[in-house]
Amino acid sequence: RIYEEGKERIPEQPYLFETDVEISLIGGSCKNPVERFWNGNNMIYILQKAQHNEESDTMEESNPDDAIYASELLPKESSGPVALPVRRAKQLISLYTMVQNPNMTHLNSSELVVLPPLWIRCDGSDPEHTCWLGAEPLKAGNKITGINFYTVTCDGPTADKNCFANLEELKMAHKMKHHSSIVMTKGFAQYELIRATAIEDTLVESESNIYVDITWNTVDKILEMPPLISAATLNITLESGDPRSPVYQLYRELQFLLALAEGLKTGVTEWPEPLESESAVELVQEFLTDLKKKLDGYCVSGNTNETEKIKCDTAAVDSSIKSVFSERGDLDFAEQLWCKMRSVSSYQELIECFTLVIKSLEHGEIQPWIHQGSSSLLSKLIQQSYHGKIEVVSLSGITPIQMLLEIGLDKMKKDYVSFFIVKSRSCLLFQDYFISTSVDLQEQVHRVQKLHHMLEIMVSCTVLLHFKHENLFPLTQICMKYYKENPLNEKHVFQLPIRPALVKKFYQNDHPELWQVDISSGHGQKEVKTKWQVSTNPPVEHMTSNNTGLFSDSTVNGSSEERMYFITMAKCSQVHFT
Secondary structure, three states: OHHHHHHHOOOOOOEEEOOOEEEEEEOOOOOOOOOOOOOOOOOEEEEEEOOEOHHHHHHHHHOOOOOEEEOOEOOOOOOOOOOEOHHHHHHHHHHHHHHHOOOOHHHOOOOOOOOOOEEEEEOOOOOOOEEEEEEEEEEEOOEEEEEEEEEEEEEEEEOOHHHOOOHHHHHHHHHHHHOOOOOEEEEEEEEEHHHHOOOOOOOOOOOOEEEEEEEEEOOOOOOOOOOOOOEEEEEEEOOOOOOOOOOHHHHHHHHHHHHHHHHHHHOOOOOOOOOOOOOHHHHHHHHHHHHHHOHHHHHHHOOOHHHHOOOOOOOOOOHHHOOOOOOOOOOOHHHHHHHHHOOOOOHHHHHHHHHHHHHHHHOOOOOOOOOOOOOOHHHHHHHHHOOOOOOOOOOOOOHHHHHHHHHHHHHHHHHHHHHHHHOOOOOOOOHHHHHOOOOOHHHHHHHHHHHHHHHHHHHHHHHHHOOOHHHHHHHHHHHHHHHHHOOOOOOOOEEEEEOHHHOHHHHOOOOOOEEEEEEEEOOHHHOEEEEEEEEOOOOOHHHOOOOOOOOOOOOHHHOOOOOOEEEEEEEEEEEEOO
16 A cells, blocks of 8 residues: 555655554655665665554554554654564565565465565664665566565674675675675775865864765775776765855855845844954945045056955955965955945944945045946946936835845855856856846845855865866866756765776775675676675664664774774575566
8 A cells, every 4th residue: 555655656654564663665865774785776665663652552442454554653852763673574574575475375465566675674683683674576577576585784893803704705605695606796985085184183063074985896805995997986065164164254254145135035134243343334434435535546447456456255264275265356346345344233334334335426426346237226326426416225124235235146146156267167057047137136145055055165175185177177067057956955965976096195094984895696686696894884773772882982083093893794585486
């Protein structure tokens, strides 16, 4: 029944089987909890121990004939999914196999349905410490010919390498179990790069992670380093706002922009901590006074050498990374004004700043230069001032907030685009999308957030991994393609195929976070695999709470010479019905 319902839509809530088993059907975009041990990509059942409340117990008593029904499940406030006893899991695997066996005619099944693969979370209560049991039907067309059984066991953590398997012994055991004369081996290693390049003695809580996955054929020994001819993929998950980031000040400026956008939407503005020590009114007054003194020279050149030295919002960025995020030298009046008004800390101060600017325009005291193409209200007033008359603007309600948001948006868009053109030399295939003014201000702000997230990724790869143009360019295109089609998501993993040599220096003296060897024989549906893996993290989420003493912390930031590893083994066997 779950399978039939799942054909139309994957059920959001799990189902209860009997009184102790919770059944979930997962597929599509759902994370597959057994992807490391099973290569399938179909819809699958996940079974685990049920956690249900008193109401569902009452339902059980009143519906004794119902084998399966939707359950009222308690929120998992504890540690996540709970495993079933191994003995119970084996019983469930047997039931699943029985209903899939066409020879079991006494079951009186009207029509045999090929069910999705089944995986059961196990509590490791047997001597082998089994953590998963799985079963997958073997098919010939629409006919079921047998079942693939999977067993995943786990031990550790341990730093004792004497506990590690011998590759030749693993290969021999696979040959004997599956009566194979020839076996193939394939290696996989995962190295965390952001930890290897982190600032010393600095621990910052962050979701950011940069790691590399490497795969290669023909493994010669356990824990061998991947050869340079391997295939490698860089995986980047980056959370904006790390104080150590070279563009942290730009992030703070973006937060000010977001505060203005929220104020425009809700009518209530939460003014963030000022970015400058001097008040915005004083800064604007000094700026206008300076322009009045230099009026003649400013009108002729439009951009003096001193103006070119005014920094875009990298004013507080450390000089060591200026080569990464270059300062723009073409800031117009509105952009320079934004740099002064970022320090606004109240609505009243905002009005005072714009009052000073509008009066200077009305009296002809300044004739500022602005970029073409700006549609902001302030730009329109400046263009009108060229002709000696500007319209009356009521600095009340949301108007001042909108005026400041508009000039901030214009300026920050140019900052980001300048980086992507100059540094990553991107042709900006989707440039129009990111800087479009045809959408409302809120959507424009959302797209600027996307630009900032992309910038953080590029800068991190430039500073930490020493990426050059030939690597930044394809990464930029990958990020842009994703963000043209999806909302902002700082948990998304951006993947870039690379050559291992590009990052080898960051992991060659380090231990892998995960190392795995696949031993396989046979082809097609007759292919069988043995997987042996070591990992620094527990390989299964449901065993952490059941084995508190077993899953202890090893080392802080991987600084110990002896890494603690969990040892995991996945074995496969086949049973044929015909």
